[in-house]
Amino acid sequence: MVFEAPSWVPKLPFDPPDNIPLYEFIANDKYGRHPVVKSRNPFTCGLTDKTRTYSQIASRREALARAISKRLGWQPNEETEWDKVACMFSFNSIDYSMVASAIHRLNGIVTPANAAYSAQELTHQLKSSGAKVLFLGTAQVQVGLEAAKAAGIPNDKIWLIDLPGYKSPGGFLGIDDLIAEGEKVDKLDELSWTKGQGERQVAFLCYSSGTSGLPKAVMISHRNVIANTMQYVVHESYARKKYGVVTQAALGLLPFSHIYGLVLMAHANTWRGDEVIVLPKYEMPTLLAAIQKHKLEQLYLVPPILISLTRNAEECSKYDLSSVRMVFSGAAPLGEETIADLNAMFPTWRVGQGYGMTETATVAVSSSEHDIMAKSSGSICPATKAKIIGIDGKEVTTYDVPGELWIQTPSAALGYYHNEKATSETFVYDNDGRWVKTGDEAIVTLAPSGNEHVVIVDRIKELIKVKGHQVAPAELEAHLLSHPAVADCAVIQVPDDRAGEVPKAFVVKASAFSNKPEAEVVRAILKHVEEHKAPYKWIKGGIEFIDVIPKSPSGKILRRMLRDKEKAARTKAGPKL
Structure with a gap:
């Protein structure tokens, strides 16, 4: 039995385009985004209040791409994308998305690295991805330099992303230095893409979390991110209209290097006109202060942070958190007990969950504000199908019967880089098309609202x-x-x-x-x-x-x-x- 989005979920207004790069889709009104002139500034630093407008991001992207092109000889319509792989190893920054789009402007690939990696872990990613350059956050310099040396990346191909509170070491150019260079360089040729190129060309090489074995490199195309941006925004549009939300300030704390932060925060929120308040890392006082100062309405968090909030009621009471309307928890199941504790502390907060994975780039199931059931991850997103495969290998045809969750979605990744065996085991075909075997046990159940909800039980192997x-x-x-x-x-x-x-x-x-x-x-x-x-x-x-x-x-x-x-x-x- 194939499950789909409930009837209240709007359809996608058009098929996700497959002939444009991601940055053009995000920034150009002609592709369905909330009009730029009616949108908030996309990224604002929650520590310094420094902000970026859309025009600033576009001009900085072009200048940075020109400087990189001059220094490395990378041209938009020459070489393959695999000749132009750039690694980003940094905490969140208001320039994170811009740097990535500059690499895409040159027809390259970005491989975001976990900012908490050790030198050994980063070295593995640099080598396995074939990264030619490294963008380093000023907080990650020591680890980054050690890994770059081990991976054979010279210092003149290491550039710094400025992070508030961290000093820049001497001897390295920052992205502002490169942008100043690029402003004096001739314009680049426009990208010349054919139909379908956005669907087959890798935008991000994202590494899975490594809960079993070494992290695997997941090939995520431009269209994968475009599709999921549309799916998530359309899924949430019903409740936003119901509650009168046009644009809002949302939290950008979770790592942009992780698929959850990369797609939902760095792309989907800005496409719908929201402002993302960027924090480089989790510290409770800075989080609470950012909520109060910027009147954040939607928080994207993970269970450990939410549990921490419930354990620090006295600290939370020192701040005005009344602006928060919706909390979206993902990346791991959030227990009903924790949700009950949050509801007791913050009665006006709606606490929902979502489900996705790097291989589905990212969200496939999401809680709508108007239809939350504590134990569930919500309802299936538009243009997405799901089925449950029981332990007998047969398709489950009734509610509340557990089995492995399979997902079909236009955001399903291309596969694993240089790992055909893992690709064939995870991305499978049947008479209904191509599916992602998630490895998670789930049930489909009817919520009190009468809508179908997906409840994630746990990893099957665990x-x-x-x-x-x-x-x-x-x-x-x-x-x-x-x-x-x-x-x-x-x-x-x-x-x-x-x-x-x-x-x-x-x-x-x-x-x-x-x-x-x-x-x-x-x-x-x-x-x-x-x-x-x-x-x-x-x-x-x-x-x-x-x-x-x-x-x-x-x-x-x-x-x-x-x-x-x-x-x-x-x-x-x-x-x-």
């Missing part, structure tokens, strides 16, 4: 099998977080002679409980689970206290690292007698 029962780590994690002794947590499976597998919890102890005996805290947490969950969901693998839960920048728990830690500990301990 589900815990207890005497034939499936236990979702995310469900237990959400419940554990409702206990005052738990500041953060993660749940994995561990082997058990009688049950096959049982859950084990890694817990970061809340500061108020730091001096209490561990055995006492463990008993309290276990009791909390046993009073609310079925016996097969009890934490029979024990509780281990650790200092920090490993996570990706988007907030996804890296359970693989905890499984490796557990396996190493069990190997060291040896077999039980």
